[in-house]
Amino acid sequence: xxxxxxxxxxxxxxxxxxxxxxxxxxxxxxxxxxxxxxxxxxxxxxxxxxxxxxxxxxxxxxxxxxxxxxxxxxxxxxxxxxxxxxxxxxxxxxxxxxxxxxxxxxxxxxxxxxxxxxxxxxxxxxxxxxxxxxxxxxxxxxxxxxxxxxxxxxxxxxxxxxxxxxxxxxxxxxxxxxxxxxxxxxxxxxxxxxxxxxxxxxxxxxxxxxxxxxxxxxxxxxxxxxxxxxxxxxxxxxxxxxxxxx
Numbered sequence: 001x002x003x004x005x006x007x008x009x010x011x012x013x014x015x016x017x018x019x020x021x022x023x024x025x026x027x028x029x030x031x032x033x034x035x036x037x038x039x040x041x042x043x044x045x046x047x048x049x050x051x052x053x054x055x056x057x058x059x060x061x062x063x064x065x066x067x068x069x070x071x072x073x074x075x076x077x078x079x080x081x082x083x084x085x086x087x088x089x090x091x092x093x094x095x096x097x098x099x100x101x102x103x104x105x106x107x108x109x110x111x112x113x114x115x116x117x118x119x120x121x122x123x124x125x126x127x128x129x130x131x132x133x134x135x136x137x138x139x140x141x142x143x144x145x146x147x148x149x150x151x152x153x154x155x156x157x158x159x160x161x162x163x164x165x166x167x168x169x170x171x172x173x174x175x176x177x178x179x180x181x182x183x184x185x186x187x188x189x190x191x192x193x194x195x196x197x198x199x200x201x202x203x204x205x206x207x208x209x210x211x212x213x214x215x216x217x218x219x220x221x222x223x224x225x226x227x228x229x230x231x232x233x234x235x236x237x238x239x240x241x242x243x244x245x246x
Contacts, residue, residue, distance in 0.1 A: 001030070004215045005237035008222045010194060011230030017044035018192050018235035019052035027064045030108040031055065032237045034121050036192040038167065039099035043090075047101035047169055050089070051082045055105060068112045072178055075116040079103065079168070079176045086169035100169030104135055106188050108239065113188070115179040119167045122196050123179075124204075126187035126240070131205040134179050137193075138166035187240040194234035198225035214240055 003024075009016040017037035024030050035051040037044030058078050065071050082103070090096045102119025115123040117135040120142075125132050136142065140163040144150040168174055187208070195204070199221065207220050218236050225234045 001028070001239060001241055002214050003030070003032075003237075003239045004218050005032075005235070006218050006222060007233065007235040008194075008226070008230075010233050011226050013233055015042060015045065016233045017042075017048055018194070018233040019045070019048040020192075020235040020237050021052050021056050022237050022239065023056055023059050025059070025062070025064060028110070029065045030239060031059045031105065032108070032188060032190050032239060033103065033105035034190045034192050034235050034237055035101045035103045035168075036119065036121050036194070036233070036235070037099070037101040038164075039096060039169075043093075043096040043099035044101065046089070046096065047086055047099045050085055051101050051103050051168060054078065054082050054085065055103075065107060065109055068114070068180070071107050071109075071112065071114055075105070075107070075114065075178060076176060079116065079118065079174050083168045083172060083174040087172060090169065100164075100167040102164070102167055102192070104190050106190060106239075108183070108188060110183070113181040113183045113185065115181060116176050117179070118174060118176045119164055120162075120193045122191050122193070124189040124201075125181055125185045126189060126205075126208055127185045129186075129205075129209055131189070131201055131208060133201060134181055136177065138164060138177075140165055185241070187238065190237045192233060192235040194230075194232035195221060195225055195236055197232060198228045198230070198234070214238060 035048035037048030104121040120137040
């Protein structure tokens with residue numbers, strides 16, 4: 001396996017509210033996670049770092065992940081704990097009112113691949129030189145598209161396209177989507193919407209198919225986002241199996 005992650009402030013924001021990590025245990029089980037914070041007075045970066053620190057520490061405490069059902073329960077439990085922690089923090093810090101974060105993660109073992117998602121950060125798998133989106137964005141606009149009230153084209157420039165319907169710190173209890181994906185893949189890509197709002201899936205796929213190293217591919221994706229305006233923080237975490245690296 002080869003992994004690399006990077007986060008960038010972008011060209012417009014004055015600070016970075018994203019947090020990202022990739023961890024591996026002694027059984028070659030991987031946790032990949034990205035959180036995209038929101039809230040004034042730098043509260044967004046507090047929320048995203050709380051999410052990533054919590055999920056990272058809990059992963060490190062486990063000797064191994066267990067079976068698929070154990071992993072699903074673990075995702076739900078830890079997301080609930082993060083949500084409670086954010087609500088407790090905002091109750092004690094008036095200036096952090098409205099603080100929250102998205103969270104998308106993948107647990108990859110030899111027996112299963114699970115994605116967990118709340119918000120509009122994205123999870124993909126890469127297989128046979130094709131990029132496949134696994135997660136669904138919890139935005140108002142995406143809800144309208146799914147219900148047939150908006151077309152994909154209308155959604156692209158909709159004035160309310162950034163309104164979140166779900167986020168940690170915004171909904172109690174937290175409602176997380178969990179996706180069970182086949183493990184026969186060439187790679188996993190997880191990102192904040194700073195990537196997906198600047199580049200479409202075809203453009204991302206084209207970079208992943210290039211003859212660069214994984215590190216160079218991630219850096220190139222971020223550079224492309226910034227060339228197009230870099231209107232948001234950009235975070236990317238990527239894992240490629242040996243077979244999947246060109």
